[in-house]
Amino acid sequence: MNTITSLSRRQFLKNTGLAGSGLLLGLAGTSSTIAAESGNFELPPFVSIQPDGSIRIGMPCSEMGQGIHTTLASVLADELEITIDQISSLETIHHPAFRNEPIKYLTSGVMDIQMTGGSVSLIAFYGSFRKMGATAREMLRGAAAEHWSIPIDQCRAAAGKITNTATGKSLGYGELASAAARQAIPENPPLKSPDQFKLIGTKVPRVDTPAKIDGSAVYGTDVELPGMLYGAVRHCPVFGSKIDSVDDSAAKAIPGVIAVIPLENVVIVVAANTWTAMQGADALVLQTTGGDSSFSDADIDARIQQSLSGSQLGAPVAHEGDADKAISSSDSTMELEYAVSLQAHATMEPPCAAAHVTEEGCDIWAPTQTQDFTAMVAMMVTQLPAEKIRVHTTYLGGGFGRKTNPDYIVQALIAAKATGQPVKVTWSRTEDVQHDQYLPPFGVRLTAGLDSSGVPNALSVKLAGPSPSQPMVAMMGGYFPPWLAENGFDWATCVGMFDFTSQAGSYAIPDLKVNYIPTEIPVPVGFWRSIGTVHNAFALESAMDEIAHASGIDPIDLRRSLLREKPRALTVLDRVEQASGWGSTLPEGHYQGMGYIYYLDCYQAQVAEVSVDNRGRTRVHRITCVIDCGQAINPAIVESQIQGAIIYGLSGSLNAQINIENGRVVQGNFDDYPLPKLKIAPVIDVHIINSGEQPGGIGEAGTPLVGPTVANALFAATGKRIRRLPIRRSDVV
């Protein structure tokens, strides 16, 4: 039973089409129904068919590379019986009906907002977009049946037309749209069976590719408005410090610098163009107070060690059976500890946003993962009511969780309000690298009890680190949300070790205890692609490998014994063993390691094939990934998402990391925070098992297994066990 997928039920459809204006169908959740009736909001055109045949689709999700526009459009188009190229426009729309139910569920109701993140877009909207397409199709068929005075079952829908099966005559959807709008909305329109799918399950070409290969795609950085000014920012370098005074004389001496706007811990420079604004920001001399300017990496490690070794129990995340008792009576035990370090998102498009604020209203153009947070900060800055705030979502030049935080949007709003003109603020790369909300550093200590055959039957785990939910907590008013403070759950921290949403894929370890000890550091952290699974999968899958080696059991066989009740997991293990050539003769100097994870309704195993030279330089040659993600809507997009997520995981696993010295980030650009390039990209073989189950989330799925599988392969190569990410050369020589 997939708990998350069963949540996504949006049953209410509303037809707002007026006679003669075509068919306009929208999903109406409670709040949008009220809004539509009060006349303040027009129901957004989730699907609109105009008399001229044009078809527009409104999207609930931001397109940040994950292909969600193509995927959701395919889902809707399949049921509607149109081809993808019959869609004339697709646009992300901000609307209360587009609140993300799985996000709400995962945060115990705290974040009841429109947000693209957590890999849950399909989980959230697959069902409703199918139903929307089916509803429109049935209304068009009904209109055709009336027109021809024939039974509806003689009206066949295909490729944007209804054909009279008796006469062969057909009418286009545009011709039928106005009559269709007068049809009653069918409550339960028939959905296709999988054998009737034409688009779902096929490699539909991406709708965003043309604009992304000719330079015409508009990202946040590319917004141009009449009379627009350009902004750049300079933050206080030490975390927690605030501006005491600003010497802006050099900045203001630069021709083209228009305004210098100091805020609490950042200064915005507004100029005639971005380059001048960035020059101005560089020329500022900031005097700051506060912050801990002696804080460093060693302090992070010390705090995490204190949490792991101290008497604090922290939040009880999972208690099944009695792990302590089971461990004390086990045949043998192993105590293992792992750590992960700070990493930056480094989206290729740096934080940026444009805003225009007048008394009549406020417009924001932003690459954002949360339209509601954008609107909230706009209301805060402008003091305008919600209905005067308009959020325009651009393409995102990468999100990966970074663009859930509206810090950069606030700056554009303030600059626009202060100058009375539209302003586009663009961060420099250095500001981005030094003022991110980073992957939180974590320590994980596991004590495993083993039975007489060396298989773990009890596990006690302590997690220590700062919660990645912090920026969200701050957005919700600074109060710790109930999922952490009261229930002891912080899903984003614990997922991958214990997932309260479902235990469908967890290892069968009868006695399990997981405690989370929140450990604060004066460094902002946040949601980094695949959140807590980074530290949890690294720890758990490395530990499984250590246990397998200690017990003389093949690592895949050890997982089999712990997943024997999970047929989908077993299929994945069988397939990865075969596809990776596990245990067969490899090229000289090549070694393999593996890992398994269940994450967001996806069952997945990876095998990494690596070599290492005598100077400790690791080369990852190949990663074989087998994933059962339920129904793969678009196998080409699944493949590219997995491949990309694996490269992302590689970036956090080898060499690069964010270091803290003197209370601030050491690195400042891609020269000292190097990201993987084509040359080091391994061959990534993705094998998709189509179980036909409800679709799971694939945007982040590929990332967390890279660290442990590469580390396990390096153990096979060198006999040296890696217990911290990223892996350094000195770890393997």
Added chain:
Amino acid sequence: MTISLDVNGKIHEVTESPETPLLWVLRDGLKLTGTKYGCGIESCGACTVLIDGRQVRSCGLTLADVEGRSITTIEGLSSDRSHPVQRAWAELDVPECGYCQSGMIMAVASLLARNTSPSDRDIDRTITNICRCGTYNRVRAAIHRAAELMT
């Protein structure tokens, strides 16, 4: 003072100061926003354009450096996405977020203009642009495909 700039076959008179990086003249001055800012230190390649047919990172050149040279941006590579690199990119659906892809495509166009059938080693050495989405498997395949389309 104006400087005349040859971009995509058209002469523009621009008024930015001579030390302004070409990237920002293209983006904010000429509104050719297909060329992206990524790092400002010639590290990531998002700002790659062709100058006299060769790939150059436009954040590292000033307006004064490029006066009189022929500059091609993604907008000028073809008028209808028909350049073989663009055709290969479309065929393989290379972009994810797409932000780096203008620069990636320009770098590949430069490579293929001098080497019509590059080896993987040639590609590794020449195409050093960063793609944070990690489209590298497809980029490599699309380079080979584009080379086929050019013959």
